[in-house]
Amino acid sequence: MAERAAAIVSTIDRSVPECEAPPRIVKFRVNGREVAFGPESGLTPAMTLAYVLREKLGLTGLKVSCDEGACGACTVLRDGKAVLSCMTLAVEADGHDILTIEGLAPDDPVVEAFAEQSEPGHGTALQCGYCTPGFVMTARALLDKNPHPDISEIKEALSGNICRCGSYQAIVQAVLHAAEKIEKRRRTP
Amino acid sequence: MIVPFTPRTERRFIGKYRPKVDGREKASGRAVYADDLTLKSEFPGLLYAKVLRSPYAHARIRSLDLAAARAHPGVVDILTYADPDVATLKRTNAGWTDGVDTVSYRKMMWGTFRDRIVLGDTANWVGDEVGAAVVAETELAAEEALRLIVIDWEILPFVLDPFDAMKPGAPLVHPDITQDNIFPPDPFGGEEIFVDKGDVETGFADADVTIECRSVYHNATQASLDNWCCVVDWKEEELTVWSNSYAVDQTRMHVSQMLGLPLHRVRAISPYVGGQFGRGDTGDQPFFLFTALLSRRTGRPVKFRHTRRESFHDSRQPAIYTAKVGAKRDGTITAMHFKSVGNAGAYADHTMFALKYAPKEITEVALAHVPHVRFETKGVYTNKLPACMMRGVGNSQFNIIFGQIVDVLAERLGIDPVDLAVRNFGHEWESLPDPSLSRVLSEGAARIGWKEKRHAPGKGALIQGRVRRGVGFSFHPAWHAEWQETRRGKVQVSMTLNPDCTVLLAAPSVETGNGSNTCNVLGCAEALGFLGVGLDDIRWGPTVDTAVGLKDCVQTDSAVSYLQSEVMALAAVDLKRQLIEIVAPSLGVGEADVEIASGEAFAKSSPDRRVAVRDILLQGDLAPITVVKSRSPLSTKTGVPFIANFAEVEVDEDTGKVDVLKLVVVNDCGTVMYASGAEAQQIGGQVIGVGETLSEEIIYDPRTGVPLNFNWIDYRIPTMADMPDIEPVLLEVWKGAGEYGACGIGEGTVTCTPRAILNAVYNAIGVRVDEIPATPEKVLAALAERGGGTSKAESEAAS
Numbered sequence: 001m002a003e004r005a006a007a008i009v010s011t012i013d014r015s016v017p018e019c020e021a022p023p024r025i026v027k028f029r030v031n032g033r034e035v036a037f038g039p040e041s042g043l044t045p046a047m048t049l050a051y052v053l054r055e056k057l058g059l060t061g062l063k064v065s066c067d068e069g070a071c072g073a074c075t076v077l078r079d080g081k082a083v084l085s086c087m088t089l090a091v092e093a094d095g096h097d098i099l100t101i102e103g104l105a106p107d108d109p110v111v112e113a114f115a116e117q118s119e120p121g122h123g124t125a126l127q128c129g130y131c132t133p134g135f136v137m138t139a140r141a142l143l144d145k146n147p148h149p150d151i152s153e154i155k156e157a158l159s160g161n162i163c164r165c166g167s168y169q170a171i172v173q174a175v176l177h178a179a180e181k182i183e184k185r186r187r188t189p
Numbered sequence: 190m191i192v193p194f195t196p197r198t199e200r201r202f203i204g205k206y207r208p209k210v211d212g213r214e215k216a217s218g219r220a221v222y223a224d225d226l227t228l229k230s231e232f233p234g235l236l237y238a239k240v241l242r243s244p245y246a247h248a249r250i251r252s253l254d255l256a257a258a259r260a261h262p263g264v265v266d267i268l269t270y271a272d273p274d275v276a277t278l279k280r281t282n283a284g285w286t287d288g289v290d291t292v293s294y295r296k297m298m299w300g301t302f303r304d305r306i307v308l309g310d311t312a313n314w315v316g317d318e319v320g321a322a323v324v325a326e327t328e329l330a331a332e333e334a335l336r337l338i339v340i341d342w343e344i345l346p347f348v349l350d351p352f353d354a355m356k357p358g359a360p361l362v363h364p365d366i367t368q369d370n371i372f373p374p375d376p377f378g379g380e381e382i383f384v385d386k387g388d389v390e391t392g393f394a395d396a397d398v399t400i401e402c403r404s405v406y407h408n409a410t411q412a413s414l415d416n417w418c419c420v421v422d423w424k425e426e427e428l429t430v431w432s433n434s435y436a437v438d439q440t441r442m443h444v445s446q447m448l449g450l451p452l453h454r455v456r457a458i459s460p461y462v463g464g465q466f467g468r469g470d471t472g473d474q475p476f477f478l479f480t481a482l483l484s485r486r487t488g489r490p491v492k493f494r495h496t497r498r499e500s501f502h503d504s505r506q507p508a509i510y511t512a513k514v515g516a517k518r519d520g521t522i523t524a525m526h527f528k529s530v531g532n533a534g535a536y537a538d539h540t541m542f543a544l545k546y547a548p549k550e551i552t553e554v555a556l557a558h559v560p561h562v563r564f565e566t567k568g569v570y571t572n573k574l575p576a577c578m579m580r581g582v583g584n585s586q587f588n589i590i591f592g593q594i595v596d597v598l599a600e601r602l603g604i605d606p607v608d609l610a611v612r613n614f615g616h617e618w619e620s621l622p623d624p625s626l627s628r629v630l631s632e633g634a635a636r637i638g639w640k641e642k643r644h645a646p647g648k649g650a651l652i653q654g655r656v657r658r659g660v661g662f663s664f665h666p667a668w669h670a671e672w673q674e675t676r677r678g679k680v681q682v683s684m685t686l687n688p689d690c691t692v693l694l695a696a697p698s699v700e701t702g703n704g705s706n707t708c709n710v711l712g713c714a715e716a717l718g719f720l721g722v723g724l725d726d727i728r729w730g731p732t733v734d735t736a737v738g739l740k741d742c743v744q745t746d747s748a749v750s751y752l753q754s755e756v757m758a759l760a761a762v763d764l765k766r767q768l769i770e771i772v773a774p775s776l777g778v779g780e781a782d783v784e785i786a787s788g789e790a791f792a793k794s795s796p797d798r799r800v801a802v803r804d805i806l807l808q809g810d811l812a813p814i815t816v817v818k819s820r821s822p823l824s825t826k827t828g829v830p831f832i833a834n835f836a837e838v839e840v841d842e843d844t845g846k847v848d849v850l851k852l853v854v855v856n857d858c859g860t861v862m863y864a865s866g867a868e869a870q871q872i873g874g875q876v877i878g879v880g881e882t883l884s885e886e887i888i889y890d891p892r893t894g895v896p897l898n899f900n901w902i903d904y905r906i907p908t909m910a911d912m913p914d915i916e917p918v919l920l921e922v923w924k925g926a927g928e929y930g931a932c933g934i935g936e937g938t939v940t941c942t943p944r945a946i947l948n949a950v951y952n953a954i955g956v957r958v959d960e961i962p963a964t965p966e967k968v969l970a971a972l973a974e975r976g977g978g979t980s981k982a983e984s985e986a987a988s
Contacts, residue, residue, distance in 0.1 A: 128702025
């Protein structure tokens with residue numbers, strides 16, 4: 001729990017002498033845009049990346065659900081790799097490229113494949129939709145690395161994400177369809 | 190091989206495989222939920238509330254010292270039980286709302302058990318909201334301040350087990366309600382013996398064989414991803430509550446009645462909700478009230494949200510069932526006697542709904558042809574997490590014993606359990622065999638390979654020297670046909686036709702993920718087929734707001750998928766009548782001679798005379814035409830269809846681990862409203878079903894009553910890697926009343942999963958595990974009891 005963790009850190013902070021190093025400015029890129037947090041921003045060392053992206057930058061696509069790295073709903077990409085933003089401190093983003101679901105192109109093939117998934121036998125790839133941005137970003141990272149995953153590779157890559165509505169079977173299909181879309185677009189630019 | 194569902198009646202929109210209407214919005218992360226809607230940037234001056242939670246299973250606060258907490262930087266105010274705002278609040282019950290419909294305080298369903306005191310001085314489980322709520326500039330400051338409150342606790346003895354709780358001298362959880370922790374009789378559920386048809390003793394005397402069984406259902410939790418939260422802004426003119434309540438009307442009623450505001454001064458708003466599954470199932474959660482009071486005292490909007498740990502505030506009603514069943518040698522059941530004990534936890538909630546109401550319904554719709562039936566139950570208070578609804582109410586708990594007796598009795602009689610089921614069960618309006626049950630079971634059996642794969646218990650092939658496979662099934666009557674929804678009262682929709690023949694649809698129902706919004710848009714397009722309206726011509730919104738003035742169709746019972754579409758079918762008739770009045774003069778014929786099809790009006794007497802409805806409207810006064818329609822669910826008793834799950838499992842006899850290889854989920858739906866959505870529910874429900882059966886369990890420290898795994902690392906929800914292949918099977922055999930005659934299916938997809946898996950485990954290893962979760966430890970213990978181990982059993986078989 002970030003609040004609890006943050007509470008512990010802030011308690012510790014008050015017990016140590018004033019830090020003498022000059023306050024740092026934390027800078028990173030979010031969806032291609034440079035953001036900077038100076039001393040006046042209220043950013044603390046204990047703040048998670050998830051908290052800063054949602055509460056300070058208004059990027060609410062990612063969700064904080066378990067807040068301890070168990071569900072994957074907060075997944076974003078850091079330098080192209082899927083990370084759990086609830087388990088990443090905002091200061092750890094310093095100097096890195098962060099991609100949130102808001103940074104995906106409007107015709108992103110993974111988003112399209114999740115949205116369209118509906119063929120017989122598998123159901124839809126999303127129901128309540130709360131876990132979906134996390135699944136989309138995890139799938140995005142998988143396909144960037146492995147453009148033609150088989151079902152077992154998809155299950156392996158996405159088994160850190162929880163969908164309580166249980167759309168797993170359709171999510172696998174959506175990732176397969178996304179791979180097909182990417183391949184098709186690659187061939188017909 | 191995938192076999193798509195084939196509709197009984199081909200329709201243009203209803204019953205199709207197609208994407209969800211909100212698919213794009215959700216897949217792109219643009220869908221807005223309560224926690225997204227209530228950022229500080231959107232609510233200048235926003236404060237954050239946190240509530241004190243008990244570290245003890247049973248304790249009373251003697252006094253609070255707030256000095257340090259009040260002095261903490263950022264703290265704005267603290268509300269405590271001693272405050273008159275709080276102390277004057279009426280006692281309530283978390284089961285207030287679920288008459289399925291919005292109900293007043295006076296008419297609350299389980300009013301016998303008004304056991305909940307908002308922010309009282311006594312805690313009844315570890316985690317109970319108690320004593321004080323802090324409001325501060327940040328969530329962190331509020332949380333820190335809570336820890337600075339100095340509390341003088343009087344620690345009271347506690348009890349966790351319902352059988353211990355019933356013993357003389359056990360600690361009393363609610364001594365003002367019961368002196369032995371056993372729930373007193375209540376007006377809805379009746380006495381302890383709540384079904385007594387015929388005479389069970391006579392039935393047992395008539396029987397050639399009798400069997401006795403016992404099954405235990407634990408308390409799993411709903412685990413919606415979207416932690417419950419709200420912002421309340423109590424201004425002089427109006428109190429507004431934004432939240433992820435799934436029942437905005439009831440939230441408004443609750444706030445109005447508890448805080449003494451007229452309904453027009455309370456506005457409740459819910460956007461998309463990230464999963465429901467029965468959690469809380471009411472608008473009367475205390476957090477709405479203390480958040481509201483803190484907003485009034487500070488004059489600022491206040492946000493309250495649960496952490497994941499705090500979201501473990503509700504669970505499925507755990508039950509321990511025993512059954513005695515008698516039958517003739519030919520398989521005809523003569524008598525059934527069920528006894529159950531439910532562990533209600535700290536508050537009554539819907540315990541008696543689960544223990545009495547649901548099984549009582551079963552008697553009518555599945556046990557109607559069994560001559561002698563008795564049900565008796567005890568609901569018992571303990572100091573555990575309160576238990577309530579979870580994707581069904583009492584159905585799963587009953588099914589785990591129901592499916593067991595069918596399996597055990599069939600084995601005793603040497604007949605196939607499918608045949609035993611079809612011979613005995615069906616509702617009172619039909620003669621046996623029930624066509625729905627017969628078809629559901631034959632379809633499920635065919636898809637799992639029942640005849641080929643089933644073998645004598647524990648006598649299947651041994652794979653790799655240690656693994657055995659088995660198959661099992663369980664079945665249940667569905668519920669939530671229209672006649673079972675009459676308690677809701679009116680269902681309302683509004684359709685506004687713009688002059689260009691596009692449509693503004695208001696069919697309020699909070700979208701919690703089950704696809705009712707897609708069903709509603711499909712239903713609207715279907716109803717307006719005469720205008721040639723397509724899905725893109727319909728505007729609908731995900732936000733439900735009581736200011737619109739239409740009752741929201743509460744997202745329970747999996748029934749919203751068809752209830753509002755039924756009303757739209759009627760609204761369309763009204764709309765067509767109004768349009769005929771408008772276009773008749775243009776055609777120069779009487780209204781009786783006008784017909785409208787595919788957006789064109791024509792004279793029936795001379796079909797060549799035709800005009801586009803759109804053209805006529807655009808030449809007119811351009812006033813949109815609004816039809817608001819209310820309709821009560823039809824009470825015609827149509828019975829219900831059946832549902833079944835078939836499972837194939839693999840059990841490792843060395844480790845005790847159960848792997849589910851395949852599940853077949855069969856639902857007779859009456860009418861499939863939205864095929865992709867229905868299959869998503871059938872497949873999706875298995876995550877809860879498999880989780881409850883094999884891995885999900887709330888674990889308590891028996892010495893302290895502290896729950897040890899209120900997190901998603903130790904409370905183990907299945908992930909993609911844990912789930913088997915699932916084959917959804919949609920059928921349309923039964924039909925209810927109304928245009929579509931559909932039946933809710935979402936809850937029922939979970940009901941039969943545990944028992945289907947447990948029967949398959951028995952088929953695999955020849956020894957029963959009847960207490961879920963069926964963990965490796967329990968399976969190994971059962972194997973040890975069987976004795977002999979694999980090698981001995983094998984050698985016996987060989988000799």
